[in-house]
Amino acid sequence: ENRGVLIQDTSWEDYEEIPKNIMKGYMTMALEAYEELKEKDILPSHIFLQAGVGSLATAITGFFRNVMKEEAPKIIIVEANKANCIYKTAKANDGKLHSVKGNFESIMAGLNCGEVVSIGWPILVSYIDYFISVDDFYSAIGMRV
Numbered sequence: 001e002n003r004g005v006l007i008q009d010t011s012w013e014d015y016e017e018i019p020k021n022i023m024k025g026y027m028t029m030a031l032e033a034y035e036e037l038k039e040k041d042i043l044p045s046h047i048f049l050q051a052g053v054g055s056l057a058t059a060i061t062g063f064f065r066n067v068m069k070e071e072a073p074k075i076i077i078v079e080a081n082k083a084n085c086i087y088k089t090a091k092a093n094d095g096k097l098h099s100v101k102g103n104f105e106s107i108m109a110g111l112n113c114g115e116v117v118s119i120g121w122p123i124l125v126s127y128i129d130y131f132i133s134v135d136d137f138y139s140a141i142g143m144r145v
Contacts, residue, residue: 009055026059052113058120
């Protein structure tokens with residue numbers, strides 16, 4: 001009505017172009033990190049990625065799996081257990097995306113999404129080594145460390 005544009009990194013039917021462009025930006029971050037690490041001759045063996053909807057995780061995973069190929073690091077998705085849609089989708093392993101409903105209160109506020117990015121799931125399910133759902137208790141310890 002007011003000619004606004006929704007800019008969000010999650011996707012759904014008929015809303016995929018903007019999230020794809022955002023993921024390209026995330027890949028730029030991955031490229032910069034990769035180039036700096038390669039210059040220092042220290043490539044990662046493991047990458048832990050936070051996930052809300054999974055767009056950042058999709059982009060970073062796609063980049064490293066494509067660039068490092070057989071020597072790609074183990075990639076681990078970590079998400080808030082109160083909004084662990086990616087973990088639940090992986091665990092169900094039934095070809096469907098699983099949302100999480102209810103109370104998303106968590107100290108991991110930016111990860112409280114509850115729905116998997118539809119255009120990212122094929123990459124995540126194909127290339128993620130482990131999916132972890134984490135309670136706030138452990139996140140609080142990690143923040144203190």
